[in-house]
Amino acid sequence: METIILSRRGMLKIGAAAAAGLAGGRLLGAETQQPASSKETRMNQLESTYENGEYVLPELPYGYDALEPLYDAQTLKIHHDKHHAKYVTNFNAALKKLEKARQGSDFATIQAVSNELAFNGSGHVLHSLFWHSMKPGGNGGQIPDELQSAFEDSFGSADAAMKQFVAATNAVEGSGWGILAFEPISKKLLILQSEKHQNLTVWGVMPLLVCDVWEHAYYLKFQNNRAQWVDNFMQLANWDFAAECLAEAKSAMQSARR
Numbered sequence: 592m593e594t595i596i597l598s599r600r601g602m603l604k605i606g607a608a609a610a611a612g613l614a615g616g617r618l619l620g621a622e623t624q625q626p627a628s629s630k631e632t633r634m635n636q637l638e639s640t641y642e643n644g645e646y647v648l649p650e651l652p653y654g655y656d657a658l659e660p661l662y663d664a665q666t667l668k669i670h671h672d673k674h675h676a677k678y679v680t681n682f683n684a685a686l687k688k689l690e691k692a693r694q695g696s697d698f699a700t701i702q703a704v705s706n707e708l709a710f711n712g713s714g715h716v717l718h719s720l721f722w723h724s725m726k727p728g729g730n731g732g733q734i735p736d737e738l739q740s741a742f743e744d745s746f747g748s749a750d751a752a753m754k755q756f757v758a759a760t761n762a763v764e765g766s767g768w769g770i771l772a773f774e775p776i777s778k779k780l781l782i783l784q785s786e787k788h789q790n791l792t793v794w795g796v797m798p799l800l801v802c803d804v805w806e807h808a809y810y811l812k813f814q815n816n817r818a819q820w821v822d823n824f825m826q827l828a829n830w831d832f833a834a835e836c837l838a839e840a841k842s843a844m845q846s847a848r849r
């Protein structure tokens with residue numbers, strides 16, 4: 592698979608001239624050139640979106656006009672520089688509000704801030720993936736062997752996967768995303784629709800511990816007293832399991848970077 596190497600934040604902005612010099616989507620920042628073996632992995636792509644304790648707007652992996660005429664430079668520039676940038680700013684702001692809430696043990700605004708966290712966090716993660724989901728010239732109809740096999744294993748054929756992706760993306764109600772995803776339990780691919788992009792989650796997180804607050808989980812005994820159920824859950828919580836999941840998640844991240 593072709594390698595894309597990201598320049599780091601703070602390095603030279605990608606200018607039109609530099610973009611014109613990109614060969615097939617490859618970007619080699621002079622000050623940040625990495626070995627040619629660097630993989631175009633999801634984790635490598637996302638690494639540049641968080642630095643020094645804050646989420647940051649990643650550089651585009653190509654010039655603003657590099658996707659013309661299929662995706663125009665003006666739209667791409669506004670989309671990245673304004674819309675994505677705002678998600679980043681508000682993601683960090685939501686985290687600061689939560690830090691303040693924890694310090695003051697005041698969670699009166701937890702619902703609103705949790706919504707801000709999910710909305711802006713998901714916007715940041717998905718847009719960071721979105722820029723790498725396109726490249727100048729596309730793949731010319733070529734699908735890497737590993738992905739071809741995954742398509743066949745999960746959907747029957749690559750053609751069937753493409754058709755389902757197009758249909759699902761076109762049918763998203765209102766604003767949202769079409770998403771090709773890896774489901775780690777079955778180790779198969781799924782095609783998902785995401786309405787808006789958050790619904791109180793941040794795409795890409797790996798769950799470590801979960802508490803079910805659908806009414807079926809507690810109503811028989813606790814009726815409308817969800818708080819009592821949550822209190823009880825916290826007394827039952829398996830933090831050993833959460834620690835094991837955390838170790839697995841960190842291990843998976845390390846593997847993805849190799």
Ligand SMILES: [Fe+2]
Nearest residue numbers: 670674675718
């Ligand atoms: Fe967007």
